[in-house]
Amino acid sequence: AQKITQTQPGMFVQEKEAVTLDCTYDTSDPSYGLFWYKQPSSGEMIFLIYQGSYDQQNATEGRYSLNFQKARKSANLVISASQLGDSAMYFCAMREGRENQGGKLIFGQGTELSVKP
Amino acid sequence: SQTIHQWPATLVQPVGSPLSLECTVEGTSNPNLYWYRQAAGRGLQLLFYSVGIGQISSEVPQNLSASRPQDRQFILSSKKLLLSDSGFYLCAWSRTGVHQPQHFGDGTRLSIL
Numbered sequence: 001a002q003k004i005t006q007t008q009p010g011m012f013v014q015e016k017e018a019v020t021l022d023c024t025y026d027t028s029d030p031s032y033g034l035f036w037y038k039q040p041s042s043g044e045m046i047f048l049i050y051q052g053s054y055d056q057q058n059a060t061e062g063r064y065s066l067n068f069q070k071a072r073k074s075a076n077l078v079i080s081a082s083q084l085g086d087s088a089m090y091f092c093a094m095r096e097g098r099e100n101q102g103g104k105l106i107f108g109q110g111t112e113l114s115v116k117p
Numbered sequence: 118s119q120t121i122h123q124w125p126a127t128l129v130q131p132v133g134s135p136l137s138l139e140c141t142v143e144g145t146s147n148p149n150l151y152w153y154r155q156a157a158g159r160g161l162q163l164l165f166y167s168v169g170i171g172q173i174s175s176e177v178p179q180n181l182s183a184s185r186p187q188d189r190q191f192i193l194s195s196k197k198l199l200l201s202d203s204g205f206y207l208c209a210w211s212r213t214g215v216h217q218p219q220h221f222g223d224g225t226r227l228s229i230l
Contacts, residue, residue: 033215043205045161045221052216091160095215102166102174103149103211105219109160 006108021077023092034075039089119144123208123222136195140208148210150191155205203229
């Protein structure tokens with residue numbers, strides 16, 4: 001079963017507008033972490049933001065915020081004031097608490113974001 | 118600060134040839150290490166991970182292997198490459214802990230001819 005689902009293969013947003021990238025997850029582990037990564041066309045994976053399962057508040061990092069709805073098992077990424085440089089592939093990922101599995105990340109299939117001038 | 122180095126950046130190899138991709142981490146000790154493969158336009162597939170020297174866990178059966186001869190060195194190998202081994206290979210490291218992100222190298226684009 002898919003543990004991380006990103007239902008939007010591609011998204012368009014106008015420059016300076018906000019955009020929400022969807023991510024739902026599935027786990028029975030009470031302790032887990034949720035991460036978002038950005039992959040520009042050059043290929044490197046850039047860590048953007050983290051949300052812990054026990055965190056009471058939504059994570060924020062500059063223009064990035066995470067809309068964490070635990071009961072719905074969703075962890076959507078919100079990018080405010082989009083810039084042309086935000087055009088990239090975005091991946092949602094989950095790390096479960098069982099470190100005997102090496103702390104591996106489970107990735108979604110990604111959402112390709114295109115920012116229009 | 119911690120850095121991760123991965124090389125080469127690009128590699129073109131004939132079918133049936135061997136492969137060795139190397140990844141090293143600086144600025145931390147006893148990291149968890151990971152090898153991923155990414156097909157064009159697709160998500161990341163975890164190939165191997167390691168929690169310590171000589172400890173390798175394989176996620177997907179294939180003709181690739183991994184080794185960790187030193188604490189901060191992770192090597193991806195193959196004795197005979199297949200066409201299906203083409204892709205973008207990424208190495209990553211992390212600390213232990215559910216809140217720890219993985220940090221990635223710049224990747225190797227491997228083309229098999």
